[in-house]
Amino acid sequence: METKNNLKKSILNNITIQIVIAMLLGAILGVIIHNNYIADDAKNFSDKIKMLATVFIRLVQMIIAPLVFTTLVVGIAKLGDVKSVGRIGGKALVWFFTASFISLLIGMFWVNTLKPGVGLQLGTIDKNAANELTEKVEGFSAQNFIEHIIPKSIIEAMANNEILQIVIFSIFFGLAAASIGENSKPIVNALDKTSHIILKMVNYVMKFAPIGVFGAIAGVFAIKDISELLFTYAKFFSSFLVGIASLWLFLLVIGFIFLRNQMATLLKRIISPLMIAFGTTSSEAVFPKLTEELERFGVKDKIVSFMLPLGYSFNLDGSMMYMTFASIFIAQVYGVDLDVSTQITMLLVLMLTSKGIAGVPRASLVVVAATCGMFKIPVEGIALILPIDHFCDMFRSASNVLGNAIATSVVGNWEKDS
Structure with missing residues (x-):
C-alpha cells in the first residue's frame, strides 16, 4: 500500500506529467469556452487566462540575464585562456552554422516537393493583420544587425x-x-x-510551469476554431509537420552518432524542457531549466554556460527550417517563380538575417517578412500564415530546444576528449 502511495506521489510530482495534464485540461477548457460563448466574451477570457502564461514566462525572464552573465563569466574564467575559449567557440560556430544550413535546406526541400502554396485561394485572408510585423521590417539592414549584436550598455542589454x-x-x-x-x-x-x-531559483520557478502551460493552451483554444483552422490550412500544416519530423530525425540521428547510448539519457533529461517550450511556444522559457538538466546529464558547467547562450542566438533549428518553408510558401501562393539559384541565395540571406533579431517577439515571422521584401515577394503575404503560426511555433520552439541540447552535449563530449 505504501509503495503504491509513493508511486502515485512520484507521478504527481513529475513535472512532465503535470505539464501534459495541464495541456489537456487547457485544451478542454478552451474548446468549451469557444463553443459556448460569443467571440467577445471568449476573447476576454483568453486575454485573462493567458496572464498565467505571462506570469510564468516573466518569472523565467527575470532569471535569464543574471544566469547567463554569472555562468558564462565563471565558465570562461575556469577555461583559463583565450585559446580554450577560441577552441570551444570555433567548434560551436561550426556546429551552429552547419545545423542552420541543413535546417534551411530541409525547409526548402519539402516546400518545393509538397508545394503547399500552389492553388491556395486568398479570398478570406485579412492582409491588415500583417501590418504590425511589416512595420518591424522597415529599416532592417546590416547596420541594425551590427547594432543588435554589440551592446551599448550592459544594463540596457540585461533589462x-x-x-x-x-x-x-x-x-x-x-x-x-x-x-x-x-x-x-x-x-x-x-x-x-x-x-x-x-x-536554485529555477527549481522554484519551474513549479509554475504547468500553470503557465495551462493558461497558454486554454487562451489559444478559446479564440480559435481548431477544426476549421486545421481544415483550411491542412496542406500547409501537414507539409510543415513533415519538415519538422525530418528535422527531428536528422537531429536525433546526428545526436546518436556522436553520443551513442547517452542519447536516450539526454532525451529523458530534456523531455520536461521540450514540453514547456511546446506548451508556451517559448524556447526562452526553458533556458534556465535546460541549463540545469544538461549539467545533470554530465556536460561540464563551463561548457553549458558557454554553449547554451550562443545557441539561443545562433542555433534555432526549428525556426530556420520554418523560415525557408514559409518564405517559399508565400511565393507559391502569389505565383512568384523562384529558381534554384534564387532560393539558395534566399537561404544564405536567411542564414545572416536570422542572427540579427534574436529576442524579437515573433522573430521568425519578422525575418520571413524581411526576406519576402528582399526577393520581391508581397510582404503582406505574411498574413497568410498568421492564423496557423501559433501551432507552428509550438513545434518550432520544441525543435530549437532539442537542437541546442544536442549541440551542447556533443561539444561537451568533444571537450572530454580534448
Whole structure:
C-alpha cells in the first residue's frame, strides 16, 4: 500500500506529467469556452487566462540575464585562456552554422516537393493583420544587425534580456578575469555562488510551469476554431509537420552518432524542457531549466554556460527550417517563380538575417517578412500564415530546444576528449 502511495506521489510530482495534464485540461477548457460563448466574451477570457502564461514566462525572464552573465563569466574564467575559449567557440560556430544550413535546406526541400502554396485561394485572408510585423521590417539592414549584436550598455542589454549582447559582454569580462589570474578569484567565486543561487531559483520557478502551460493552451483554444483552422490550412500544416519530423530525425540521428547510448539519457533529461517550450511556444522559457538538466546529464558547467547562450542566438533549428518553408510558401501562393539559384541565395540571406533579431517577439515571422521584401515577394503575404503560426511555433520552439541540447552535449563530449 505504501509503495503504491509513493508511486502515485512520484507521478504527481513529475513535472512532465503535470505539464501534459495541464495541456489537456487547457485544451478542454478552451474548446468549451469557444463553443459556448460569443467571440467577445471568449476573447476576454483568453486575454485573462493567458496572464498565467505571462506570469510564468516573466518569472523565467527575470532569471535569464543574471544566469547567463554569472555562468558564462565563471565558465570562461575556469577555461583559463583565450585559446580554450577560441577552441570551444570555433567548434560551436561550426556546429551552429552547419545545423542552420541543413535546417534551411530541409525547409526548402519539402516546400518545393509538397508545394503547399500552389492553388491556395486568398479570398478570406485579412492582409491588415500583417501590418504590425511589416512595420518591424522597415529599416532592417546590416547596420541594425551590427547594432543588435554589440551592446551599448550592459544594463540596457540585461533589462531587455538581449542574450546575444549579454554573451558578448560576458565573454570580454570572463577573458579579462582569466587574464588577471589570482586577483580575480574573489569576484569569480562570488559569481559562482550567485549562479548556484539562481539555479536554485529555477527549481522554484519551474513549479509554475504547468500553470503557465495551462493558461497558454486554454487562451489559444478559446479564440480559435481548431477544426476549421486545421481544415483550411491542412496542406500547409501537414507539409510543415513533415519538415519538422525530418528535422527531428536528422537531429536525433546526428545526436546518436556522436553520443551513442547517452542519447536516450539526454532525451529523458530534456523531455520536461521540450514540453514547456511546446506548451508556451517559448524556447526562452526553458533556458534556465535546460541549463540545469544538461549539467545533470554530465556536460561540464563551463561548457553549458558557454554553449547554451550562443545557441539561443545562433542555433534555432526549428525556426530556420520554418523560415525557408514559409518564405517559399508565400511565393507559391502569389505565383512568384523562384529558381534554384534564387532560393539558395534566399537561404544564405536567411542564414545572416536570422542572427540579427534574436529576442524579437515573433522573430521568425519578422525575418520571413524581411526576406519576402528582399526577393520581391508581397510582404503582406505574411498574413497568410498568421492564423496557423501559433501551432507552428509550438513545434518550432520544441525543435530549437532539442537542437541546442544536442549541440551542447556533443561539444561537451568533444571537450572530454580534448
